[in-house]
Amino acid sequence: MALGQNQQNNMKGLQLFIADLRANQKTKEHARRIQTELQNIRTQFTQKSGLNGYQRKKYVAKMAYIYITTNAGMVPELLFGLDQCFQLLKSSNFSEKWIGYMTLELLFNHAVVRNSVLEKTISCLKLDLSSGDANAVSLALNFVGIVGNRDEIFADNLSETIFGILRSPVSSAILKRKACLAFLTLIRYKPQILTNLEDNKRTLWIERITTLLGDENDHGLLLSLLPLLEFIAREIDVNPCLRLIPQLAEILHECLSKKQNSANDADYQFSGVSNPWIVGNCVSLLQVLVSDNGENLIGSNIDQQTLGKLRVCVSHAVSFALASDANPVTKNAQYSVMFTMLGFACKLDPTNEAISNSVTGLCELMTSNDLNTRYSTFDLLIKICKVNGTTAIKTIQNEHLTRLVDMLKRESDVTLLRKIIDLLVILTDVSNFKFVVQELLSALEAHKSMDFALREDLSFQIERLIELHADDLNWFVLSSLRLLSSNTSIKNDHVWKRICQIVVNNEPLHKLACEHLIDYLHAPNVAESLVKAGVFLLAEYASLVNDKVSAGDLFNLFTEKYFQVSNLTKAMILTGMLKLYHVEPQLSSVVVKFFQLELNSFDVILQTRSYEYLKIIQYSKMNDMTFIDKLLPGMPPFASSKDTDIMSKLPKTQELLSLEQPFTSGNTVDSNNKPASLPTPPRSRKNNKLYHSQQLTPGWESGFKRMLIHTQGVFYQDTLVSVLFRVETKEEQPSTSKITFTYVNKSDWEITGLSCEIIPLRADNNPPYVLQVLQSPDSKLAPSNGRTSYTFEITTRFPFPQEHASLLSSQFKCGGQYCSHRLKIGYTILSTLSPRISEIKLAQFVQRWKSIGDSLGKAGEHVDVVECQHTNLQKLMKTMSKVGFDVVQQSSIPNIAFAGGILHTKSDGNYGCLLKLRLLDSDDKVQITCKTTSSGDLSRFVINCIKKVVEE
């Protein structure tokens, strides 16, 4: 038996009430039954003896049902029960609490309710969130997750508590998931709760959240965590999230490549494709992290492996969806995964070939039997065309334009039709606009069943295309008028107004437009917008078409139309007649007669207008014929500001055909032919503050020093983990080194969620060194001695002080404990030393020392003294040679060590460097003198490094 069935009889009174209401379907009886019940509840609530929990629950549940069944129509009548609702919330009995929360969730949609009980609700929530009963916490979290975006009081009071649940290692999985989403609700409503935190605290909070990604096995947590991360990356700070890219790639890879990992996972699997929501959420986070053209994928922090993994994921998704012929539900899931991945693919590999391949593949799906798939295909194609521009557009144009047009003719579903039209509009350019406009016009004429909104959109789109591409006047006028004439049901005025504006502003069009208009107006049942345009333009330019039609004929035409149109158009016709009179004064008797007739009009506007025009004619006849000339001087060109209301309706349209520049020849303005809506430039993801805001882990110095001296060894260790380093300097190019950090798990627990990042001083604006990640570490380490490596290349471009060396930032979770380290990497200017094969002799050294001194003087020299106990010359010489210097083997001068070497940089070339280390016998000090062939700060940089090396 299904679970729910034994629950049916839980609250008998409620069941009876519902059954009762259902029996009384007639509105009147229905309402009466509700009123009686409300009365009953009211008496029950005011009973002196009080109610027991069960009764209270039952009556509140009845109220909830009344709320639902009246479509939220009776909120004011229900307010009296709020107090009882809170009694339920405070109850220790779970089912009572549950009904209380549920009812309040429903009622919370209404401001009246919110305003009266906000404070109370918060205090109840606080109690429940901190209670030890997981079920109460869960109910409270649900409540916050659903209505927490109605008022900022939730965010102000509850975010700390909820974050506490989220990061606590003892919270159960389900609570963490809910806490994740409840927290997301709060920060989405009020991001300030994160942005207003102090820098350190915010960094910590975000780190805590990002490490949660380690629990990959818990799909549920992953599902709720990903949207939270996405919000943080999108709205708060993208930088701390960038390091997650390799991990996300791994998750995607796991999801998509494993066929069937285990039977108990069946709920997450759809014949080979894993949970489409995980893929969807993962990709949508990646979409935020990866900048628009994918540049930061190729850049510093992503290795080729990750990139490759992501590409494999795309091809997996596509092949799954296209290969199998599973049932429709599975198919739907597979397609959803495929579309998600394909949408992302264009960022991964924005080469022309890849784009045109995926577009061609997609076009095959345009004719899929499943209509939803078709919809998604169009949607994705439109997106690709917008983002990737010409390549995609050309590909579709070449092969599929006719097919699209064919579909346009046959499609009867408005949703799909709209998408097809959108796609066609994007595909239109100079080469095919005539064809497309023609087809769109036919569609407008043929699809009589199209809804108004779509017809309007379509006619505006056509108008825009006509305007944008028109290259000969005749075609422009013909198409525009055809558009107007097919617009029988359009209420919106902007298309005909727009055409009038353009005709007025472009003189060569005046006559042409009028001639065609006459033909159109002679037809029966003319669209009203065409009449409007016709009356306006013909009256204005009647003199131009005098040879074809006389003003008298026009007057007759206007009179004929007058009785077929609405009052607004009638008013326009009246004005038109006055203008005709102006062109041809002989018409005065008929015009006056007409106006006199309209004095009896029912419409006050028409009446007034006729009266005024009548007076104008009388006045000009009696007194001054030039009066009407002054009154009607001819239409001035429209200023471009006048069409702002048109522009505002389509915020994305590009600049329309310029109104200030009348076209003088048949050519329209070419500069307007740019593809629509250029992608926004990617936001800068480089944050230079990041470097300086890092707090180094205590004890970092020893690893830093070891790394200065040795090429491999221990970089860091504590009870959980040790990090080993290895530096390999490229022989052919000593300015570049390959550095490998190996993480070894020393604990008895698994390490999860390991993520590493190298933080350089700066990544743009002429950085002193640049990084390239070769291999990202695995995010998991097996207990006791599981290991993984993080490898990258670093290239020195010009000398930099050791204080500015890059940082290794890593974070992970181990046995429920969260750990993070910030360590300075001992890669300095000294790491570029290349020892020469031949030994250096003292005489050579002295000679070079002198020659540097001669050419640079004191500029290339720097002296400093450093304290170091228990040292001697032998030790000193050994250390220097380990660092990479050539040390002069001599015994003639007992207390000085001589060393030299070449420092390499990529941009500034190589420098010679000579060192004298003199043991001051007084009190264990060493005086270091350094000369370099650079007149800059290089000697100081070198000495500071040496100081780090020798000081104890």
Added chain:
Amino acid sequence: MSQIKYMLLTSRQGKTRLIRWYQPFDIKYKHKILREVTTNVLSRKSKMCNILEYQDHKVVYKKYASLYFIAGIDLDSDNELLTLEIIHRFVETMDRYFGNVCELDIIFNFSKAYSILDEMIMCDGSIIETSKDEVIHVVEAMDAIESNDDLDRVLS
């Protein structure tokens, strides 16, 4: 991010059976959505796609027996198919819980239907749990506590 704005269950006669708003709309707009979206969806033929563009958002719907499940989602989010999956999951889960769910089950046990929905979706339509078993498990646990409570009441 699957941004669900609302989830709506409507009968063939256009009567609302269940509704959950995930975004704060004002009352007028809510009524407008209820009225227009419902009419729009009900008037569509069965051989049309399950997606509708309505004002500033998309509407994804699916009909199961006599009930229409309607979800309003963001215009930019590219996962109509995924939203259909969510709806399907919701229906499947209720099916499992009630045993061949029908409209009456949802009417009489509206509170349970809300619970199941709440266990699956929170906060602008982000998914908490997609596994039917998990959701049922949670709701079942709730039922168990509830009947315990009831038992206590009877005994006391």
